[in-house]
Amino acid sequence: MASAVHLDGITKRFPGVVANDNVDLEVEPGTVHALLGENGAGKTTLMNVLYGLYEPTSGTVRLDGEPQTFRSPRDAIDAGVGMIHQHFMLVDPMTVTENITLGNEPRKWGGLAVDRSAAREAIVDLADRYGFDVDPDARVEDISVGEQQRVEILKALYRGADTLILDEPTAVLTPQEVDELFDVLEELTAQGKTIIFITHKLGEAMRAADEISVLRDGRKVGSVDADGTTQEELAELMVGREVLLDVDHGTAETGDVVASVSDIVVEDDRGVPAVNGVSFEIRGGEVFGIAGVDGNGQSELVEAVTGLRTPDTGEIRFRGEDVTSASRRDRIDAGMAYVPEDRQERGLVMEFDLVENGLLGSQHDPELAANGRIDWSKTRGHADAIIDEYDVRPPDADAEAHSLSGGNQQKFIVGREFERDPELVVASHPTRGVDVGSIEFIHERLLELRQQGVAILLVSSKLEEVQGLSDRLAVVYEGEFIDVVDPDETTEEELGLLMAGERPGDGGRPEATESEATERDEPADLTDSADGERA
């Protein structure tokens, strides 16, 4: 019945980036296997290979020992592999039954009509067999997200899937729905289905999986039995020890308080508080780092500071003034620079050339655009200066942003933001998906700014990075600062424990209440694939 999945030496290259590097994966039949890793670790790419969306550069996929060649999802579906994407593939105005049977409608009258009663019956039977609670006649747009997910699972089962891949299945669910989902997974494996689910949440992997494989930077760094591991071990595997970057930390004079955040609560897109009463202040010449596993409120915190999201309570002050509800433009004008975590979504307009991209955020700057007219020759000079100063390659201001590699895109954004003469730089995962050379370059520039007395808020899930660059380091867990430490006096192991939510001194995990126990996710950054690196 069940298919055992074997991936042998899967390598998937995209122009300029290796998304999967010689990954082996073995999944036992009838088990739940969690694929754990940071965003960008290559989890989704690997599963897209298994689902036939990508053809691997090298390596083989075997099901039940049989080598398979999937040219499209259709091939994978025919071989019994189903995938439930993060963004549901459902047609909103159609009913549950219509969605599940789409493309495989039972026919009658020689194919001239859909046999609607047969379709409905099939769905009711299927739902009964796996104990799903869905209304076959409801329109998809009228049902909850949790129900929509069950519809997606039913869709895969209706097509005869024996192996189900779920991509970040809990990201969009409420805590109750997560519980229900895990019950569903249990029922499915009990009936012989094999399940692989992608997650970056340690707790969920431990809770739902039988076995956990951890990916980091496109490589598999380990497979462990869920019963024989700890969150700390997993956190270490996930974050890991990277190429040691020799950051000359040095010391800098700290000046006045540039920015302060007091007791802010920020809700995520679902209206659940993602940041829960966080306070800190940053002085000039200081790097304040925030470490933590992705999805613990970092994105929402950064969005609140930069003005992309309004906090529900609390106050944000910048250079002595209350900017809690100030606009982006006011904050930019006041000297706040922002390196966003998703460069393609928020950092650049991919179809614009570098001249135009260099103007973004400065379109009201009288230097470049006086009286509502853009001075293109100055703007071009501005872009050329960034390209020159930040070693953007190819050095061509007319190149469109999408033609640059991820590292060069990032260097251009960093250059544009750092050239604003900022008082505060908010850098969110500034080196994510960037090659080693560019990482070092960006780190050096950050430290240069610090030397000049600029305040820096650095958010990163790379332990090496935050530890190496920060003067003070806060560890965030479930929207709260677990502790603020001196990074030089703290070991990686201690940080790993903090990141897993273990408070210093109390020797145990905080007993979170039921509603707080769900780990947060980042709605803006759900795509864990190498798409971001493709030119």
Added chain:
Amino acid sequence: MSDADRSEGESLLKRYSTRALVAGVTIASVVALLLAGLLFPDSLAGTLSDALTSRNTLASALRLSVPIAFAALGGIFAEKSGVINIGLEGLLIISAFSAIYVADITGGVWIGFAGGVVASTLLAALFAVVTIGFRADQIIAGLAVWLIALGLAPFASQVIYSSPNTPTVATTGSITVPVLADLPFFGALFSASPSVYMLFAAVFGSWYVFERTAFGRWIRASGENPKALDTAGVSVTHVRYAAVLISGVLAGMGGAALSLDLGQFTGNGPTMVNGKGFIAIVAYLFGNYNPVGAFLSTMLFAGLDALQTVLQLQGIGIPRQLIRITPFVVVILVLALVGRTRLPEAAGEHYDTEE
């Protein structure tokens, strides 16, 4: 449980109430008018209700409806699949001319009819290749279809017949059902051009395709969430090509019916099509992409036009231009104020199969 029930009830109410309101008000005012006309036969209301209940009004409303409703059905197929076909006007023009030309050279009315359909389908195929194959902007390509036909048809007529207007050929005539045709008012339904009956069949057929067949569901999915259709293993490209070609066939039937009803193509100014393709777009929007709704909206617009003509004969002059803009005013009101027409989610967007 009760919460869920209530919210479902509310969403049902939201979905249908405004449209129902419009229909209700229309029916109520017509009934009121007829009553007033019955009570005071000599008043304006009397004249109006006379005109409204006249068999001629229905007959001419039906005749005016044919090209518009055919084009509207075609527009529904294309747009539901995700391709906005604003070139319907052009398809009507090209088929109206081609039908006369083919009928003229072959001497067969129905061969001419088929010729019109083929011409329109070919132009729609060109539109499909440009928008689906080469991913051109649908609006611009649709305007091009209109402008090409608007220039080409009168030009061809000029070259062939030395005049933008063609000579007259035989018409499609009419089919009369004995006895029933003598009914007051509704008799018009039983003594009409064959194209009227073809339209009835097309309305039902389109409804059936969308509501009952797998292909109809694929068209809907292709316009709402093409990715869902693609991952279900159905080619979005094939579905969209098919839908646009069907829109060409249907619009072609409308154009051919229009010119063959008169036996002549007139190509002066905006040609004899004169905006019917655009009213068709309004009609299917007003009809919320439902074939039956689109047909009823067409009848409403055509009915107003017919009524105006009848009243003109009775000496009550309402400027024709005023009547002609009614559909557009109505659609702006419907789209802006009522806002119940829900465009397919992916309408106008290209679909990229490679992920």
